[in-house]
Structure formats: structure tokens, C-alpha cells
């Protein structure tokens with residue numbers, strides 16, 4: 001059973017979520033006498049394409065052109081059409097992000113095929129293909145029988161343990177249509193968020209703030225502690241909804257699922273929707289003024305105290321030991 005994984009590169013390197021999708025694709029393909037194929041679209045892809053072989057992709061399709069630097073649905077679909085005309089994978093996996101939600105949905109509609117979004121796992125059992133999704137804030141894992149093949153699946157980041165499976169990959173360059181497919185959307189400007197901090201879904205350490213920070217200016221305390229630790233910054237939904245920080249920082253059921261070695265929750269109560277995003281964190285430290293806050297039920301270490309005293313003390317201590 002051949003499996004195609006769409007991969008994404010960031011600054012030339014394969015994203016962790018793409019490597020996870022490849023890891024899963026490799027396990028399913030090899031257990032079912034199939035081949036793992038990958039596809040990358042964008043610019044500056046040579047390193048990422050080579051990395052796909054490290055995660056078991058035997059054939060790596062690459063559509064590389066500077067005009068593909070930014071996601072454009074119609075052009076990306078053209079390229080998918082070329083690959084799907086040559087290969088006939090049973091499953092097409094995508095690391096979940098806003099662009100892949102669009103591509104997977106458009107392809108599923110075009111092919112009249114099923115799509116299952118935000119999966120945390122896939123298994124093949126007596127030739128039944130089953131997708132797993134976390135529902136009710138991660139309290140229940142729903143099992144979905146995939147009714148027909150091929151099927152399009154988007155995978156939640158940090159759901160699969162990475163495993164390298166190096167193979168000799170064949171790199172296949174795809175002709176990029178010029179001009180690109182006409183699009184009804186006109187790109188006026190790209191304003192990328194400039195940050196030196198690691199990305200939330202790939203960070204080893206995350207410092208996150210919640211409503212306990214009291215006002216938007218105080219998020220700088222979270223940023224200062226994060227910078228002392230080389231960490232990414234996260235947020236609860238309440239402060240995102242309040243407009244204190246951008247949604248890209250939101251952790252939880254309707255935000256990002258993270259899997260850091262260390263997660264420091266500052267002034268976050270620990271609602272189940274927030275906890276749904278941090279269940280894979282190896283060590284959780286909670287700073288909260290309320291000893292009864294639910295976050296302490298899942299925290300490995302708890303500091304009952306005022307974050308406005310605890311965070312500056314932690315930063316000072318880290319500075320002294322730097």
C-alpha cells in the first residue's frame with residue numbers, strides 16, 4: 001500500500017510535523033508491502049528533500065520555484081495533479097496547518113474522496129484503515145473507519161514519535177507550470193512575524209501565560225523568562241481572545257498541540273481545553289496563586305505564588321547562573 005506524504009520546509013529544513021507524518025507513513029507503508037513517497041512544493045527545498053530520505057521516503061517529488069515560495073492553492077493543486085497522475089497512493093498524509101487544510105480539502109472534493117482532519121494516529125487492522133482523533137478536549141479518542149480509498153488525512157503535530165528510517169531516496173523534479181495557475185486571490189503583502197524564538201510546536205521549552213498576567217503589557221514577563229531559557233512563548237485562549245497576544249501563541253484544543261521537555265504555565269488555571277494541548281509535555285511546571293487551580297493536578301512541579309514575584313526571581317536566578 002503506497003502512501004504519499006506532503007512535506008513542508010521552513011528556512012530550508014523539514015518541519016518536525018512533516019518528519020512525524022513521514023515516520024507514520026513509513027510504518028504503515030512498510031507494514032503493508034507499500035512504498036513511502038513524498039512531495040515538497042516551494043522554494044529552497046534541496047535540504048528538506050534530502051531529509052525525506054532520512055524518514056523513509058523512497059521517492060521524493062520536488063516542485064521547486066521561487067514563485068511557489070508562498071502558498072497558492074491553485075498552483076499547488078496543479079502540482080498535486082501531476083503527482084497523483086503518476087502515483088496512486090491509498091493514503092495522502094499532510095502535517096496539519098492552515099495551508100494543508102485547504103489543499104487536503106480541495107483535493108478530497110476534486111477526487112470525491114474522504115478527508116479526515118486533525119488525526120492523532122492511523123492504523124491498519126485486518127485491512128480496515130482506522131484514523132484516530134482526539135475529541136472532547138482530548139478526553140476521548142474517536143476511531144474512524146476510513147470508508148473508501150484513496151483518503152486524505154491531516155495529522156496533528158506532536159502526535160507521532162519521530163523515528164529515522166534512512167533509505168536511498170530517488171529525487172524526482174516536477175515541472176512547475178509557468179505562469180502559475182491563475183488564482184482569484186491576489187497577494188498584496190506578506191508580513192512575517194520576525195522572531196528569534198523557537199516555533200511553538202518544535203520547542204523544547206515553552207513558557208506560557210494566561211489571564212493571571214492581568215494585562216497585555218505583562219506578557220513581556222513571559223517573554224523575558226522565555227528568553228532566559230531559550231524558550232518559545234505560549235498563551236491560553238483567554239488572553240488570545242482578549243487580544244493580548246496573537247493567536248499563533250495559543251496552546252490547547254483550538255490552538256497548538258505541543259510536546260516540549262519543559263512547559264511552564266504562568267497564571268493559567270488548567271482548563272481541560274488548555275490541557276488538551278499539553279498532554280505530551282514531559283515536565284509541567286505551574287505558577288499559580290490559587291493552590292486549588294486544576295493545573296496543579298497535572299503539574300510535575302507547582303509553585304503556589306504570585307507570578308509577578310516568582311517570574312522576576314526565576315529570571316534573576318537564571319541570570320546569576322548563566
Ligand SMILES: Cc1cc2nc3c(=O)[nH]c(=O)nc-3n(C[C@H](O)[C@H](O)[C@H](O)COP(=O)(O)OP(=O)(O)OC[C@H]3O[C@@H](n4cnc5c(N)ncnc54)[C@H](O)[C@@H]3O)c2cc1C
Nearest residue numbers: 210211212236237252253254255267268269273274289307
Ligand atoms: C470549545 C472551546 C475551546 C477552547 N480552546 C482552548 C484552547 O485551545 N486553549 C485554551 O487555553 N483554552 C481554550 N478554551 C478556554 C478554556 O476553557 C479556558 O477558559 C481558558 O483556558 C482559561 O484561560 P486562563 O487559564 O488563562 O484563564 P483563567 O481560567 O481565568 O485562569 C487564570 C489563572 O491565573 C491565576 N492567577 C491570577 N492571578 C495570578 C497571579 N498574580 N499569579 C499567579 N497566578 C495568578 C488564577 O488563580 C487562575 O488560575 C476553550 C474553550 C472552549 C469552550
